[in-house]
Amino acid sequence: MAAENARQVEARVPPQDTEAEEAVLGAMLINPNAIPVVTDVLSRDDFWRESHAIVFDAVRGLYADNNEVDVVTVSAELERQGKLERVGGRDFVHALAEAVPAATAAGHYAEIVREHSALRALIQVGNEIAEMGYKRPDDVAQLLDRAEQRLFAVAQQRRVSDFLPIRQIVHESFDRIQSSQEGKAHEGVQTGFKDIDDLILGLFPSNLIVLAARPSMGKTSLALNIAHNVGVDQKVPTAIFSLEMSGLELGDRFLSGAARVSTHKFRNPRLLRQDEMDKLVRASAQLTEAPIFVDDSAGLTMFELRSKARRLHDKHGLGLLIIDYLQLMVGDTRAENRQQEVAGISRSLKQLARELKVPVLAVSQLNRGPEKQTGGGPRKPQLSDLRECLAGDTLVTVSSTGERVPIRDLAGETDIPVWTLHPDLRIGSRLMTNVWRTGTRPVMRLRLASGRTITATANHPFLTVAGWARVEALRERDHIAVARRTPSPAEPLDFADDEVVLPARVAEKVPDERFRHLAESDVLWDRIVAIEHAGETDVYDARVPGTHSFLADDVVSHNSGAIEQDADLVLFIHRDPTDETKKGVVDIVVAKHRNGPVGTRPLAFVEEYTQFRTMARSDDREPF
Incomplete structure (x- = not known):
């Protein structure tokens, strides 16, 4: 019975009203005033018949370019595009102009077309949701969100964004500028x-x-x-x-x-x-x-x-x-x-x-960075306070060549292959999509038992056995992850047993699968022997999508938290x-403004x- 019902559903013709579509197009062909009324309601995707959608596009294009819109000009435009015969020739365009009962009712016809389009979209979304459900996804919450988003889009009569002609974008921009100039x-x-x-x-x-x-x-x-x-x-x-x-x-x-x-x-x-x-x-x-x-x-x-x-x-x-x-x-x-x-x-x-x-x-x-005293009072916050950053002389290994390059020299570069740590604690290559300078910041220097050092801001996270921890939360004798080995062309790292805590040694003493996993990983756990203030210096940040980590001076380092980068205004x-x-006075610091100037204003x-x-x-x- 269920299979029979499914076949019946598949055999149904989706909701559509071709007569209303013809009436809409006919009204646009004989009454130019109907065009903005219709285009405010409909897009080409709302039409059931492809031929109707093609004619709609031609009418809208002519109107947007301030050209006359009638049977002759639309036919000529379709012929220029090589689509006239595809829709049915000049006779088809003439028939549309004659099919409209009342050109003044264009808005009503458009609503009928939109309602049927919404029903088709709802059916499509329902089928998509059912298909996603049958696949038994691991993340049900994410599936529910996607389903709600699709249904919400139908309810709002919104469609997936398509390419927009530059003329439309420029017109909207100019209208906004003109409104501002007129004091609105x-x-x-x-x-x-x-x-x-x-x-x-x-x-x-x-x-x-x-x-x-x-x-x-x-x-x-x-x-x-x-x-x-x-x-x-x-x-x-x-x-x-x-x-x-x-x-x-x-x-x-x-x-x-x-x-x-x-x-x-x-x-x-x-x-x-x-x-x-x-x-x-x-x-x-x-x-x-x-x-x-x-x-x-x-x-x-x-x-x-x-x-x-x-x-x-x-x-x-x-x-x-x-x-x-x-x-x-x-x-x-x-x-x-x-x-x-x-x-x-x-x-x-x-x-x-x-x-x-x-x-x-x-x-x-x-x-807590802005609480640091400068000249008797706390310094003003900066964009870099929203980021975790590394000193400019920190060396990043380019995985494709094995070359070790100061991160400052990578600023402005894109798509740099670097070593990253995957969730299974294996090191592999991934693209660092961008690197940028974030300002001058107070920094801390970590000295490790292996003799290595790394310098970063107090909020920069490094990987510990318990997870990521910021520098300000680390203490001497804590251990952070460093690369045990990297695939060629870079050379494997060499540590003496008395310089680092080898995960295998931990695994021997603690019969736990998690530690066994650590023992077989590509990282070692290097002990922090000193944490020192290192003054102020230019600092840099980077982004590695997906894994959100990279090797900095062979230490597993986290990339940006991305709050500032996502924001349009800070x-x-x-x-x-x-x-x-x-x-009784505070300063409001506009530190980032994607649409205009920055500055400080008192309140x-x-x-x-x-x-x-x-x-x-x-x-x-x-x-x-």
């Missing part, structure tokens, strides 16, 4: 802080924005201030995924800032004066009308975030998505280490921003508590209400 609003969502918005022109759709700072700098407060300005003042639907604070805590923060009443009094309401209660009532009424949505799920996975964001966007049309904060999220895949997991999350957030066409603001915890919060002249910070304000503001408005 910035394209990006406004943060509500004038000095910052004037610099970055707002938070652009499809962009990943990283807001980073060390602990207690006000990352969450600034993100919530932006959410208030966007959701309350601009009425733009805003979603907040809070992985650190509960929804109740966020509510207190919103009320405190909007009413300018200290949250300390929330815990003891008897301290509240009547005028403060009146402010809270007004702020509460204002906030309850705002299109702000909060999810405070702890341990949120990327799969769950995508799913919730898609549904919310489908229902309310999101304008801004905020995640607080990035390092508390859980990745979709079984990453070998946390660095790879966070890198995967940042890439997924960038993809989500592009899919939903909304700005995604990800709050990120900064490593904002840092910097505050110097030792500078009395800047008390006032009212700690009592955890509220940021534009320095130039002279009014006494209650909102942020």
Whole structure:
């Protein structure tokens, strides 16, 4: 019975309405005003018959080039393309013009065609999902995400992106420039802080924005201030995924800032004066009308975030998505280490921003590098604080030749074959896709029992028996992985037994399969004998997709966490508590701006209400 039903399903003709398709094309041929109405609704993929799709393309091309569109010009264009006979000749084009019942109903006909196209797409997606399910994939969560993404695309009537003619792209770019010149609003969502918005022109759709700072700098407060300005003042639907604070805590923060009443009094309401209660009532009424949505799920996975964001966007049309904060999220895949997991999350957030066409603001915890004192106060954070980097004289072996090259000499190069460590602890060759200088940073030097040294930033991870660990977490007598052997043409490394801990020796004492696996691997475990500050120097980073590692001075080194590289805009919060002249003032450092200039802008910070304000503001408005 099941087989018979399957054959019946396969024998069915997919939903289509060729008469509606003919009516749409006929309306476009006899009424030029119908063309923009139809092209706003349909693409060539919406047509069931290939001949109809070909005619649609010809009409759209002529119209885009400001040419006349009628039976004669379309026939001539099809003949020029060598497709006239393929669609049925001039008689076919004439028949389309005569088939339209009412040219003014083109929009209605287009909706009929689109509905049938959506049904066909739904059937296709259903078949694809069923096929994927029958293959019994190892990662069911990933399959569910792919299935939801495909269904979401159908619901949104979106198709897989195809090549766009340059004329269309240029027209859209010019329209945007012209709108800005005429004084219309910035394209990006406004943060509500004038000095910052004037610099970055707002938070652009499809962009990943990283807001980073060390602990207690006000990352969450600034993100919530932006959410208030966007959701309350601009009425733009805003979603907040809070992985650190509960929804109740966020509510207190919103009320405190909007009413300018200290949250300390929330815990003891008897301290509240009547005028403060009146402010809270007004702020509460204002906030309850705002299109702000909060999810405070702890341990949120990327799969769950995508799913919730898609549904919310489908229902309310999101304008801004905020995640607080990035390092508390859980990745979709079984990453070998946390660095790879966070890198995967940042890439997924960038993809989500592009899919939903909304700005995604990800709050990120900064490593402790910016706390290092320079001239009496903590230095300003830099892009390289989001990266783990190596000193420029670190030697990288080119696997194709065996040549050992300083990483600084590889900067700007692409697709360099290098030695990498695979998950099975075997060394093999893989392409290092790019190398770049990240700035001047304080560095640490590791001295190993073998006599080798390697210099890196404090946040750079090296491989230990327990997994990847940053330099700042390593201690003397810890062991890190070095290459025992590499395939030719490089020479095998030679270590004396008393210089390193041989994995075979560990395996003899610990009857565990994992240690047996280590014993048979291509790595040895070299003991750290000293960890020293090595001043400041130019540092470099690299990317090796897939394995995310390479041999640096024959030490197994992790490549970039990729947060900064995925981001379109990077904002840092910097505050110097030792500078009395800047008390109550923080600097917002625009360190990376893919769409414009970088720079620093000050904001006032009212700690009592955890509220940021534009320095130039002279009014006494209650909102942020």
